[in-house]
Amino acid sequence: MAGRLLVAGLLLSVIGAGSAISDDGSQFVDLWEGNAPGESERSHGTPLPQRPDENPPATRITAITAPTLERFDSDPETKNGASVVILPGGGYRYCVVDKEGSEIAQWFNKLGVTAFVLRYRTIRESDRDRNEAWRRPVQDTQRAVRWVRSHSKEFGLDPNRIGVIGFSAGGNAAAITVGSKSSHYTDGDEIDQASCVPDFAMLIYPWNLVRDETLELIPEIEIDSQTPPTILVxxxxxxxxxxxxxxxxxxxxxxxxxxxxxxxxxxxHGYGMRPVAGSVVETWPARVEDWLRNRGLLAQSP
Known part of the structure; x- marks a missing residue:
């Protein structure tokens, strides 16, 4: 897995804007043409050393300034037109791109759902205001939803069945995205004319949705009757x-x-879909599948 990610990363570094196909058939595309909002450089990130106590290991990518989407297509015979943007966790310092990324994408593919793993921009040591750590990842999430919606016809997707699923810090970004009334960046190209609001959301152990020692939601989240349907784990x-x-x-x-x-x-915390000793928390995908099915999100597009 790590080798595949490194090869794809090297391809992206070589070609710059555009796309690269990894050896499992997934495809990487750059999310923005040119630099992302407020960026002066383009880096697809650097893998951190794997943790010796992890079995199986997880891959963490840091120092991302040029976000990408990795597309995982479901089998044409089971593809139902629904899609999901996956936001890995990592405390906004890195993206856990397999345990909370590609492994989740492959599970969605089995349900006929096309999946896009978002490697959003990560926080930098020079960033002084950590309270704004969410801003770049949310900008990238909104752009990702718009990108998928704009390319829905090309990929045989329903533009009205685009969801987001976020883990930990990715859950924080997903929650702010579904609870935002407008774009968090200045709209630019034709892609930005599409809606940045997902049609449904899945928040898996989301991090930091409330103010410290209170149950009041952080001010970046604004929920009203138009907020997309959501399941939380x-x-x-x-x-x-x-x-x-x-x-x-x-x-x-x-x-x-x-x-x-x-x-x-x-x-x-941080289990993805992997088993945890003494727990049945790894059964959460069955709860999410039931919810998706009951909402008609796994039915074939008309």
């Missing part, structure tokens, strides 16, 4: 407190937005 023993998901769900309930909330007693 958390663990009771997560150090990134499940109260965050409870507060988000409560606001969805107050605004009569269709929603589900699942809290497992154990599981901790």
């Amino acid at each position: 958390h663990a009771h023993d997560d150090h990134s407190t499940s109260l965050s998901s409870i507060a988000f769900y409560a606001e969805l309930k107050r605004n009569d937005v269709p929603a589900e909330l699942h809290i497992y007693e154990t599981g901790g």
